[in-house]
Amino acid sequence: MATKENDQNIKENNCETKMGLPYVLEAFTSIFKTGSISNKCCGDLVVLGKVCHSALVKRTLENLLFKDLCPSKIIAKIIQTWNNCLALIDSPS
Numbered sequence: 001m002a003t004k005e006n007d008q009n010i011k012e013n014n015c016e017t018k019m020g021l022p023y024v025l026e027a028f029t030s031i032f033k034t035g036s037i038s039n040k041c042c043g044d045l046v047v048l049g050k051v052c053h054s055a056l057v058k059r060t061l062e063n064l065l066f067k068d069l070c071p072s073k074i075i076a077k078i079i080q081t082w083n084n085c086l087a088l089i090d091s092p093s
Contacts (some may be wrong), residue, residue: 003062006055010069015052019044024056031077032069042085053082 004084010016019027023041030037037045045053057078 003059006059009051009055010059013049013052013055015056018052019048027053027081028057028060030070031074031081034058037081037085037088039088042088045082045091046083054078061066069080 023044026035026037026041027045029035059075060066061069061074
């Protein structure tokens with residue numbers, strides 16, 4: 001099922017080792033709660049890659065602690081966070 005596919009993507013792409021814990025927490029807070037994501041965290045998120053970003057968030061959604069969240073809203077926030085970070089990283093300083 002989706003869990004095996006996500007776990008395989010996470011393992012094959014070394015997703016869990018590419019981004020430091022403080023930035024993971026910041027990114028997840030911006031997606032699952034309310035908050036913004038710093039420029040440094042956005043840079044790490046883009047380096048992490050979209051495949052890892054999506055797989056890690058989807059795996060989190062499969063956790064029973066998050067069962068009451070609306071997946072479509074979370075997926076919309078995933079896309080929004082990713083696009084905001086890409087725009088921030090791609091814009092000239």
